[in-house]
Amino acid sequence: MSGSLETVALAGNPNAGKTTLFNALTGANQQVGNYAGVTVERKSGEFFTPHGNKLRLVDLPGCYALDGGSPDQQIARKTLLGEIEGEARPDLVVCVVDASNLERHLVLAMQVIELGLPVVIALNMVDVAEKAGLRLDPQKLSEELGGVPVVPIQANAGKGIVELKQALRHPFPHPASPGWTAEERQTRALQICEIAARRPDTHTATLSDKLDAWLLHPFCGWLAFAAIMIGIFWTIFSIAEIPMGWIEDGTGVVRDWVNASMSEGDFRSLLADGIVTGVGEGVLVFLPQIVLLFFFIGLLESSGYMARAAFLMDGVMAKAGMSGKAFLPLLSSYACAIPGVMATRTIDSAKERLVTIFVAPWMSCSARLPVYLTLVPLLLSDMTGLQKALVFSAIYVTGTITALVVARILRGRLGEDKTPSHFLLELPPYRAPQWRYIFRHVAGRAGAFLKSAGTILLAIFIILWAMKTYPKSESEDPGEKLAHSAMGRVGAVVEPLVKPLGLDGRAGTAILTSFAAREAFVGSMTQLFHVEESEDEDETLNRLQTTLAAATWPDGRKMFTLPALLGLIVFYIYALQCLPTSAVVAREAGSWKWAVGQLVFMSVFAWVAAFAVFQITSMFL
Ligand SMILES: Nc1nc2c(ncn2[C@@H]2O[C@H](COP(=O)(O)OP(=O)(O)OP(=O)(O)O)[C@@H](O)[C@H]2O)c(=O)[nH]1
């Protein structure tokens, strides 16, 4: 920690643009989104003022008042009051206010001024205010607030950043702290707005209003929601197929090259079958989909549609005994449960927060995507893009509905809460996405995915290869060879566990590896079911799918029948196979018991559900 640097804190209402300003000042790429409650922890960075002073900048979660109850708002308050252990109180507060929403944002700004710390007001979103016809007078605003410097900026376009930096110079301005009551603040804010931000006389319906009439409509809204979901999955499938083909071809070329340029032996087999095939066909092929998924999530977050989806879901959430506030954390869990669990910090009610943390991993995260992408096309021969998109939507809906039902039961058991959660979701205006941020964010995610391919997954594949190869047997028969190997023995141990699900020890072993990382499943399957190199060009494409479709039991029965596939998909919907998530759950819920309980519960639930699906569908199909 850079303790000696002077610290500037960014405070303000949710969705005021604090993190956008933080990124603009420090060059960081922290998460921004067009809804309240994106930032839930303190993030710090550094920047230089034009006078060459280096300052530390702390981005805070947004808050409506300095006495809010939810964990994220407490972080903001404690930081401003200097109550965070090991952290000095900030030397200066930059209070970010939304110029197009001045009346409400000023109330908090006045509270911040009353703290007695030096304050500079960053009057953000001047573009939006101007479009709405507001006539802003920063000079007047500054006078009315007792001389606090006011700098108009547009954080998402980098406008006014230099001026803002210039305002952060010594001596830091010390405003007089008047000590208003809550009511006085309200009236004062109104008065100031009338003087410093004059509204146009006529109120015209904005584009956001017009869009919302459709997108929040009790019927059309849901229709639009469904269309957006299916549209996204369909696009992911159809566009990604092209680069996937290239990656598969590329993997084939590299494997052929390894096979051609080395003499036969264990090392060649390790490189060609273990590493190249596992990493290429088991992991890299999914990069295009992952990139597209995060791109679309970024688009939804950035445009403001996410907040609408939460609004639509409010009624459904209420039936599950939760507020719409729990929906946004659940929604971000579709990307990854870790930020989802973190985002529960915006929930005031401690019990509702625990319940949300508990069910968050059932929102299908991006790591499950490769598993579904491999299994879904096997369900029917020659599935169309639309059919796949429908099955995908069904998978996501299944996870979500189960999560809500379990949340409802759990919520009932935990009993009433002292602090009832009041749902205060703001509907931000629709905004043009921050493209640069989205692209950097997607690149970051892709990088993390590639890193896992090069580290933990690579290690898993090497271990698998070794287990499959040693100890060696005298036999020439591939089946006997496998049975003799360490892998065959592990498979024999896990087989009784997965046989009731219609799977054999090989599939069982692949499931086992995915407890280390879900993405390992496909690569493991590639290795475990690997058949002899085929000379046929067409077969290289979708090789794993062809292999799995042809896989049989020793007695010749087809293994991946429709019931077995459905069971396996259901298993992956429900299984919690992610150690990092468990670690974050333990931290956020404040107890390891909660995390272990969740892991055990979800694993057992997954097995039972897969068992039921396999057994029941077997009766009919
Ligand atoms: N039009 C316009 N949009 C902006 C401006 N600054 C930020 N935004 C958008 O406002 C939204 C909210 O930005 P964030 O930076 O995430 O807001 P925040 O204050 O950090 O929000 P929380 O972390 O939820 O408290 C994003 O969609 C930004 O693209 C601006 O000056 N003009």
Ligand SMILES: [Mg+2]
């Ligand atoms: Mg933020």
